[in-house]
Amino acid sequence: MTQTTQPTPPRLTWDARLWGALLVVCGVIFLDGLDVSMVGMSLPSIGADLGVSLSSLQWVVTGYVLGYGGLLLLGGRTADLLGRRRVFLVALAVFAAVSMLSSLATNPELLIAARFVKGVAAAFTAPAALSIITTTFHEGPDRNRALSIFTTCAASGFSMGLILGGLLTEVGWRWTFLMPGPVALIVLLFAVRLIPSSPRDDTAGGYDIPGAITVTAGMLSLVYAVVGAEGAGWVSVQTIGLFLLAAALLTTFIVVERRSKHPLVRLGILRNSSLRRANLAVLTVFGAYVAFQLIGTLYLQNLLGWSSFETALGFLPAGLLVATLSPNAGKLADRVGTERMIITGMALFVVGYALSLRIGPESAYLATVFPTILLIGLGFAIAFPALNIQATSGVPDHEQGLASGLFNTSNQVGGAIVLAVVTAVISSQSKGVTTSAGMLSAYKPALGVVTGIAALGLVIGLTGLRGLKARRAAEAGEAAELEAVQRELAEDELTPAA
16 A cells, blocks of 8 residues: 655745735735724824714724625635636726715714725735735745734834824824825735736635625614613613524525525634634634724823823834834744744733723822733734734635635624624713723723623633644554555565565
């Protein structure tokens, strides 16, 4: 019997064109980080200028997140069907146009609508970008290195967005909405020249529009139920009805996927335990951070009296840590494995958010907030690249768009749901409150929710250890079998023929 082993893919030559294509694709995640952090810095100014309450203000963030998360799966499917390059370029052009138009919004409704459309555009660029990386770079050291750079660009965009958001908000919050437009156009010009063409898969089937509609409507109903519960009441007909509607829509989505000839999500892909764990974990990571950024911005600006630029500088160390350390994450994953990296990062999140509970009405930033910012930065630098690697490992090329879409969907859905819950907590606790001590009593329970979400992420990460031991045992068994076969062959060669 001849034993066959799967050939190891050849290492790629990282020439100038490959680097150029990678950096252009990474420009999308750079833009995403830039946009999220700039808008986060400008929220208090938007609320003051347009007269928007906190519960309505969070829809400026949530509108983008819902458009993004709701259609990511369709975006990933479209990239697989129509070709990743084509989808990437068209969606990026739409992103640039809507960015510039959103700066002209004169009321919160138009602003939220523009943010939703912008999120839809991002829902097509992000999975196309990630699947371009995962199909260009072979699984192993090359892909790990590329995904580390991808994470670094996200952190760099976030860090730059903090600085630009703080500076531009001082001039006017509309500039924070305009800025990503020209940057997207520059990325688009380079993308036309550097992104390699990918064939259209005419044999892959069609689109699952019913699936896209039911999953998006289900998530929208869920978030709206949480946001509206503070005003209508958690046991009101409206709230209970919306929760039931969300459950019905999401159940319908699963039924549609099971019966569709060309499902938006091939449910069998969820049998991949690494992919499943990565999606659940990233839901807690992004959800906790988006909520923490809102609380931190309100705390620093409303209670401590910081300007938007000073607030940006306060958050900056986390982004700088991620940008500095993430390039080495691929090498670290090769040496210690993604499971240990994820657990370490999740533990740092829990400790960091727990430390933020010490804030007071006149707390010193260096003693209370700064340690949390540092631990969050370290957590992202270690855990997020590892989650990216896990979410796409063991997935065939023709489903990389789907895997990328699932991962980014979990990311954004976590942001929408946790932000809605935390906003509801703050709104309910701050009714009629005018003093600093009263506002602090609203922020601390919200920080408790964030800490609990991070702890849930740590539990999810720990479940990977059981799978790790099983995989290591299987690998050791395979290695022992191979060694035994090689030893028998060697003995046969040494035994003289009769």
